[in-house]
Amino acid sequence: MGRVRSQLKHDYKPRRPLPNRLSGRGWAVVGLVAAVFGVAMLLAPGPESQRLDSGLSAAENASATSMITMQIPLPAQSNPIGPPQPGIDAPAEKDASEAVSPGGEFLAPASDGNPSEIEAEEEKIVPDGERLVVAIKPGDNLDRLFRRHGLSVADLAQMLRLKEARNALKVIKPGDEIEVTRSGDRVLSLSRKLNEELTLRIVGGADGYSAEFLANPVERRPAQAHATIRTSLFEAGADAGLSDALIMNLAGVFAWDIDFALEIRQGDSFSVVYEEIWQDERRLRDGEVLAAQFINQGRVYRAIRYQDPEGRVGYFTPEGLSVKKAFLRAPVDFSRVSSNFNPNRLHPILKTRRPHKGVDYAAPKGTAVKAAGDGRVIFRGRNGGYGNCVIIQHGGNVTTLYGHLSGFAKSAPKGSRVSQGQVIGFVGSTGLATAPHLHYEYRLNGVHRNPRTVPLPEAAPVADKYRNQFLEASRPLITRLDAINPPRLARAD
Ligand SMILES: [Zn+2]
Incomplete structure (x- = not known):
């Protein structure tokens, strides 16, 4: 792979001999x-x-x-579907004081003691019974799920009379898990993790079911x-x-x-x-x-x-x-780009040379090519030595060009608006290229500029009114x- 670059041919000739970028x-x-x-x-x-x-x-x-793992946004602290959930700081006084064990005896209300005490008391609320963890399958609904596991659908109907339960169980997805404690077909309790920090628990008692939300903040x-x-x-x-x-x-x-x-x-x-x-x-x-x-x-x-x-x-x-x-330095998925390092390229004199009016990114065919900035696609198609080519017009009289593409993104036809980072095409070797690479150009007022060094317009700074707060926070x-x-x-x- 390190040698790929030596096979690249360019659609236009450098004015001076190329430094050997591979040595x-x-x-x-x-x-x-x-x-x-x-x-x-x-x-x-x-x-x-x-x-x-x-x-x-x-x-x-x-x-x-490697797989790209996206960060999962943390759930909001507040529960959007239910009442303010009893957190550890604010133990479920009401629920706990009203909770009744299956045997009918009242449990002491949770004290404002330490979290472990509270947890211990909440544990007592859960009736004895066989614990069952069931996973939602494609096409499941709760009714089907209950029947499959021999659980009482009458109990389910009763639980769903609780507004909190109804809301929290409205949407179930394959892979979700529901935990149930059962005694025969009777459901003594049901728990469902709503998000990383919040669990719905429905507990049966002498007066029927009650629902609570258990918080476990990260x-x-x-x-x-x-x-x-x-x-x-x-x-x-x-x-x-x-x-x-x-x-x-x-x-x-x-x-x-x-x-x-x-x-x-x-x-x-x-x-x-x-x-x-x-x-x-x-x-x-x-x-x-x-x-x-x-x-x-x-x-x-x-x-x-x-x-x-x-x-x-x-x-x-x-x-x-x-x-x-306003522009990304590199409009290509760098996870798939490899490049050789050549110390000569750092030489101050060589550095000033522009052997090439763009930048080449050697990458496997099919690697996503992204719009460097917001703009409008003004050209898309074959373009001589550039092969399959996209040109985007941006604000400030900047255009960017992407050459040798193997194909185009359907979502970015000619005339369409594209946003920064949006995929517009895929790396290929069409036109005068013998190995897959992206040829990328940046032009300001029609003049080629080095995309790697051209000063780029910045996005808005911290608002003046928050400046002091920013300085303090930072x-x-x-x-x-x-x-x-x-x-x-x-x-x-
Ligand atoms: Zn090139």
């Missing part, structure tokens, strides 16, 4: 595409070029086909990590104990500034302050990236997550500028970022 030991970076996030950059006057160890081991192209614990990239972003992240999902989010935060397909180098490093989501002393997953720093080829980028009082969430530089730009995060020191290298002496 040198390559190393590849492979990542996963992140979800859409804000971006902005902090450009620090870094060293002109990173010194690179020429004896790098060539991690040629660890082809990453806890967000701050965590942090630092890593230096040796082979790939994802390996570095894994070594630092980060999940792929978190690394994707991290890459998403900086995706408007850093071309993760082509620009990651050995020696790049990052620090991240993030949340871990815990429940019942178990770590469920990584949560949001709260603050992060990425040093790419000596340039320092920082981003702070901020939610303003109107609920708008974004990532901003410590100065309050949005990290988000201070501890910045302090924390500052405090994450890279682990010291072991010394041989």
